[in-house]
Amino acid sequence: MTSSNVNAPVVAFLGLGLISGSLAGALRASGWGGDRIAWGPRLPSLEHGKRLGIVDHICLDLDEVLLRSDLVVIGAPPVATAELLPEVLTKALQYGEPVVTDMASVKGFIVEAATRHYPKFVPGHPIAGSENSGVEAARSDLFRGREVILTPTADTDPEAVTLVEDLWSAAGARMTHMSVAEHDAALAASSHVPHMISYALTAMLGDHALAPMKHGGGALRDMTRIAASDPVMWRDIALTNREAVLAAMDALSAEHDALRGLIADRDAEGLEQYFKQCRVLRREHDAVLNPALNDAEAPS
Amino acid sequence: MTSSNVNAPVVAFLGLGLISGSLAGALRASGWGGDRIAWGPRLPSLEHGKRLGIVDHICLDLDEVLLRSDLVVIGAPPVATAELLPEVLTKALQYGEPVVTDMASVKGFIVEAATRHYPKFVPGHPIAGSENSGVEAARSDLFRGREVILTPTADTDPEAVTLVEDLWSAAGARMTHMSVAEHDAALAASSHVPHMISYALTAMLGDHALAPMKHGGGALRDMTRIAASDPVMWRDIALTNREAVLAAMDALSAEHDALRGLIADRDAEGLEQYFKQCRVLRREHDAVLNPALNDAEAPS
Numbered sequence: 001m002t003s004s005n006v007n008a009p010v011v012a013f014l015g016l017g018l019i020s021g022s023l024a025g026a027l028r029a030s031g032w033g034g035d036r037i038a039w040g041p042r043l044p045s046l047e048h049g050k051r052l053g054i055v056d057h058i059c060l061d062l063d064e065v066l067l068r069s070d071l072v073v074i075g076a077p078p079v080a081t082a083e084l085l086p087e088v089l090t091k092a093l094q095y096g097e098p099v100v101t102d103m104a105s106v107k108g109f110i111v112e113a114a115t116r117h118y119p120k121f122v123p124g125h126p127i128a129g130s131e132n133s134g135v136e137a138a139r140s141d142l143f144r145g146r147e148v149i150l151t152p153t154a155d156t157d158p159e160a161v162t163l164v165e166d167l168w169s170a171a172g173a174r175m176t177h178m179s180v181a182e183h184d185a186a187l188a189a190s191s192h193v194p195h196m197i198s199y200a201l202t203a204m205l206g207d208h209a210l211a212p213m214k215h216g217g218g219a220l221r222d223m224t225r226i227a228a229s230d231p232v233m234w235r236d237i238a239l240t241n242r243e244a245v246l247a248a249m250d251a252l253s254a255e256h257d258a259l260r261g262l263i264a265d266r267d268a269e270g271l272e273q274y275f276k277q278c279r280v281l282r283r284e285h286d287a288v289l290n291p292a293l294n295d296a297e298a299p300s
Numbered sequence: 301m302t303s304s305n306v307n308a309p310v311v312a313f314l315g316l317g318l319i320s321g322s323l324a325g326a327l328r329a330s331g332w333g334g335d336r337i338a339w340g341p342r343l344p345s346l347e348h349g350k351r352l353g354i355v356d357h358i359c360l361d362l363d364e365v366l367l368r369s370d371l372v373v374i375g376a377p378p379v380a381t382a383e384l385l386p387e388v389l390t391k392a393l394q395y396g397e398p399v400v401t402d403m404a405s406v407k408g409f410i411v412e413a414a415t416r417h418y419p420k421f422v423p424g425h426p427i428a429g430s431e432n433s434g435v436e437a438a439r440s441d442l443f444r445g446r447e448v449i450l451t452p453t454a455d456t457d458p459e460a461v462t463l464v465e466d467l468w469s470a471a472g473a474r475m476t477h478m479s480v481a482e483h484d485a486a487l488a489a490s491s492h493v494p495h496m497i498s499y500a501l502t503a504m505l506g507d508h509a510l511a512p513m514k515h516g517g518g519a520l521r522d523m524t525r526i527a528a529s530d531p532v533m534w535r536d537i538a539l540t541n542r543e544a545v546l547a548a549m550d551a552l553s554a555e556h557d558a559l560r561g562l563i564a565d566r567d568a569e570g571l572e573q574y575f576k577q578c579r580v581l582r583r584e585h586d587a588v589l590n591p592a593l594n595d596a597e598a599p600s
Binding site (some may be wrong): 085126127129130146149182186187189190191193194195196198199202203204206215217218219223225228232235236238239245248249251253254257259262263271274277278279282285287 | 431438446472476482487496505513514518521523531545574575577590
């Protein structure tokens with residue numbers, strides 16, 4: 001058992017699932033001194049987190065949680081985060097103004113939901129996840145080498161940003177700052193649309209007369225893995241980042257049509273060039289996409 | 301060193317790359333008694349295979365290779381396989397009629413190229429691969445638990461089929477028989493189009509003003525891994541299975557458009573249902589898509 005340090009920030013997790021549970025576990029593994037408190041709508045998840053030792057306390061009284069915390073982490077899908085945020089900010093102003101951060105995969109929708117001016121709110125998004133969900137899937141190494149994007153504005157309290165950065169550094173992540181609009185456009189392309197096309201591919205295979213999915217190999221394993229992701233979270237992401245997702249889906253459709261044209265035209269040279277450029281581009285991003293691989297390959 | 305068994309089938313590999321090298325290595329690991337001979341256009345690959353011990357001999361004289369072999373495995377991309385096949389079958393008729401098989405990812409194009417009637421030709425396709433290529437990427441466990449599809453016809457010699465099945469069984473694979481047309485349609489959907497959409501996604505990200513690929517996580521890692529695949533092989537597959545690939549690309553586009561419609565219409569319930577069905581479908585195929593996982597999780 002780590003003993004509680006009265007000077008170290010007490011962290012509250014509002015909702016305990018895959019992402020927040022992994023962060024709580026990572027804090028514990030890092031020797032983070034402050035207590036970790038869990039609050040949330042699903043008591044079994046909280047109790048599971050307590051049994052696993054990734055949180056120290058469960059508290060079902062949100063006022064008390066805010067009063068006792070230095071840093072409040074909202075761990076919920078986008079819609080639930082946006083629903084909870086106004087109440088959390090109101091209570092936070094009332095009870096000692098803890099730093100508040102969230103982990104939702106869209107930022108514009110969340111920032112719009114934060115109707116109250118609260119300079120200690122630091123919107124965040126860890127680029128890590130899993131097709132599994134729930135605290136039972138939590139892994140304390142989930143964020144190691146992964147990027148966490150923060151979207152503070154000129155109004156955001158710099159000390160609040162520093163505390164949120166300390167939190168994620170303890171989990172082994174690296175930090176990037178972006179504007180809300182850039183975050184939502186970039187993530188629509190790098191994460192949201194890859195999920196949509198994985199879903200569409202899976203649905204296409206499910207409808208196919210030959211049931212081709214049963215002949216899948218490693219390629220199909222990887223291309224459909226994220227189609228087993230949390231349906232509620234991805235419904236929320238698709239709808240709350242709707243414009244950017246639709247724009248990126250259209251960009252992908254246009255690219256897919258162009259590639260289809262090369263095949264229809266039997267353009268052997270064009271196809272080989274296309275595939276070669278993709279290979280180069282993908283290999284240039286090996287290190288950022290495979291941080292765990294870097295760990296394994298690094299000289300000890 | 302395994303000692304050569306005069307009664308065990310001698311296997312020749314025409315071309316030594318990732319797939320054929322992995323099969324040669326798997327045979328060696330299985331204790332396959334017959335010699336393994338390598339022939340091919342790239343001497344360094346053959347020499348590398350010899351140094352690795354996955355083949356016993358190198359021979360650059362194709363007539364001699366066919367004369368000495370009981371089973372000839374053509375390990376080449378579709379176009380090279382189709383170019384080599386008529387010569388191989390002609391020589392095979394001349395030199396003791398060894399069984400001949402191939403490993404190309406398309407079968408209609410290959411069967412059409414086999415202009416000569418040769419009942420001991422057994423078209424095959426192992427559903428395994430890697431984004432890496434070349435004999436240096438060979439892994440003797442590449443086929444463990446994976447499917448190998450054979451497409452014999454009523455004309456094919458049953459004993460030839462049995463020998464090819466023995467070969468793949470030694471590598472730990474499981475066998476399925478299909479018609480050529482079913483193979484090409486099913487694989488267009490389960491493998492070829494997943495590669496095309498991975499390429500299109502990678503190209504879209506490469507063209508994007510915000511360079512979103514650098515913000516990718518595990519989802520993007522998996523969705524773009526196969527975009528680093530061998531450009532020549534995938535050019536060949538796209539063109540030699542052109543009709544089936546175009547049909548499956550159109551089916552995927554239609555599915556992608558339908559999903560786009562749900563998002564554009566803000567159909568929350570429709571999206572959640574769509575994603576839930578995909579999750580169920582993907583989980584039903586976990587075992588076939590993750591044979592290695594099954595190994596790891598099986599009670600010892």
